[in-house]
Amino acid sequence: MARSRKWLWWVAIGGPLVAFAIWALATNERLFLVTLLNGLTLGALYFIVASGFTLVFGLMRNVNLAHGSLYLLGGYVGFIVAERTEWWLPAVAAGIAAAALVGLAMQVAIFRRMPGEDLRQTMVTIGLSIVIADLLLWTFGAQVHQMDPPAWLAQPLRGLPLIGAYSSYRLSLLPLGIGIGVLLWLFLNRTRVGMMIRAGVDDRGMLAASGVNVNLVFAITFAIGAGLAGFGGVIGAVELSMVPGEDTRLLLASLVVVIVGGMGSVVGAAVGAAILGLAETFGLAYAPTYSVVFTFLILVLVLAFRPRGILGRPG
């Protein structure tokens, strides 16, 4: 019974998708493949940002609505460092460090003082996101900033079968996203701190009772989560662009990815990010004025049938 129903789901969802893919390949194979690549690379960026969000949420039940602001902060800091030093790696490091430091400060100065008050913590992150967004607007103005990709990725990749040329920077995001996912998985599953974090996700009280310094684990997690947002910011500063309002966009993306994928699960974030990235780019390519509706539809369907997300565990 359960197996046949699972099959039914695969056919009901996969069937139309396969039919669409065949139709799109037959009519315009280049558009389809380029859109596919765009979707996957955008998904990689979403994954990097949303994995930090889901990590913090899973452990601390803290919906960090300032996550988008940390993303933008990392992007701006990376942009400045890249402009001053003309090197790319220091820019990435600075972006990560800036976001991680702000995240750490938030955890140590504010969230530690209100343990267990999820709702109040979320309100605080809302207030912080308003303040940070306005400070960034004050400092950097409303114009669009765009960062140059590193020199060795600046030239498009030519001579690809079927699609011809494609931006090598964008293509590099795919292995980068996968690499970060693998690193995160190794960190969570193979290291001592990762073990503590997983234990904290399952039962915070028990972790504290067994003698672990929970505050330290929280601080490390928050720094990593915020650092991932900053990393995403530097990458996004090249791929997308930096302008006030991008913070909301990435916050929405993180929210949808985490809701669709399952809250607190890194693998779920990967699945959700891939789905959202593909849905957005295909929507923009094939039905421009209604592209958001697809995102929304996916959200509604997942919520209606799997309220805890595709890979979410029942509570």
Add this chain to the structure above:
Amino acid sequence: MSAANWRKAMNSGAGRIAMGAARPTVGFPTAPASIDDVVAEGDASVSRWLRLLLQHVRARHVAVLAFLLVFPWIASPFFTFQIGAQSLALGIIALSLAFLAGYGGMISLAQMTVAGIAGYLVAIFGTSGTPEISLGWPWWIAVPLAIAIATVCGTLIGWLSVRTEGIYTIMITLAIGVAFHYLALQNYSVFNGFQGLQKVYPPVLLELDWRSPMPFFYLCLFFALGAYLLVKYVNRSPFGIALQGIRDNPRRMNALGFAVTGHRVAAYAFAGVIAAVGGVLFTWYNGLITPGSVGTSSLINILVIAVLGGMRHPIGPFLGAIVFVLLQNFAIDLFDRERFNLVIGGVFLAIVLFSPDGLIGLWARFANRFAAARAQSSPVARNAVAGGSSQR
């Protein structure tokens, strides 16, 4: 309301129902009552209503109401329209959130979306500056239809978000709200994209232009009072009591046989009506509806207003709206106009960090301290304080 208070309210409610059920057998033993009895009963009910009214209406209520009624006559049109009417319209929308959050325990950021849907629908069904989109129906069809459809949308949003609990509700309603913002931004055939719909004005009725400051203020005041009293009434009704029970302990209410999901969705529907009415008024106030009206900052502003005032009492959102609008208009004198968000974000942070119950909480703390100081001087007052502090 604490669990003990809730239990007390529950018990007294049950007691009243039991008394009501018992009365016919006591008061009317056998045959139908004579006319005198009916008249006496009618008199009794009138006097009971009067007594209830006298019991609940305090001097401060009369003073506030009188001030609000006189306000447009003593204030300049700027204050009547920009400050007064805008605060009332925003307060109505924030009230719908405060009802959901304070009595249902569900913080929905999508209340501004419901209000925005109502605003868009009024513009689409009625008249606007874009005749290709607007259908031009008369207001008495357009406005009720807009409110009805927006309420249905609010109920659907609620139906989706009650599948999750607590902290998740914020995420999901925020996602829904932002998704609607992008839909309105990208769609030109219905929502007219970035431009939105301009020149959406209230009708001219009874030879009165309802957009001129004084009539519009009274219009907003009428609906604000109505919404305020309605929320107060619903909170005391069996439905409201059950909702507060669900907020405090859903599992126990479920075990008692209450439909938890049903009550929550119904709360969303009720809040949807209020938000839709507020949305129509706010759209009329602005004279236009754009994607910016339902953007993230607008969604969050409603939360800021509700939290600023306090969500424990229906007056909170209106207080919050007044402070918010005053800051919005006069922050320019204190700071740079561009830095309004910094000011409001800072105020919001300060309130959340230091007084989670908002301005009402500050007031209650102040009043408590004052009463405690007085109680120390006289033993009679101490008893009064001890009695008063148990009821909120």
